[in-house]
Amino acid sequence: RILARSRMPPAELERRNANLVGGDINGGAQDIRQLFFRPTLRLYSTPAKNLYICSSSTPPGGGVHGMCGHHAARRIK
Structure with a gap:
């Protein structure tokens, strides 16, 4: 059962997260270190x-x- 969902236009995504310039659907910059330092x-x-x-x-x-x-x-x- 889905309890909540949300959507945001690209401008709002960028305002909340500088990595999402233009509403980047891939989650912004990705780095090999992200695989290990979690x-x-x-x-x-x-x-x-x-x-x-x-x-x-x-x-x-x-x-x-x-x-x-x-x-x-x-x-x-």
């Missing part, structure tokens, strides 16, 4: 029970529309 590998789950994250910042990343939601849905049992 708190933990959770993919789509969060510490909160039954809360999952789907965005261009989750695998398989921006530009592969819909796949993060597909993979998150598969993790729900």
Whole structure:
């Protein structure tokens, strides 16, 4: 069950995050260090029970529309 969703135009994305110049769907600058300096590998789950994250910042990343939601849905049992 989806509890909330939101959308923002490119100008609002850029205002909130300087990495998203022009509303970059790929999540801004990506760096190899981001693969290693992360708190933990959770993919789509969060510490909160039954809360999952789907965005261009989750695998398989921006530009592969819909796949993060597909993979998150598969993790729900």
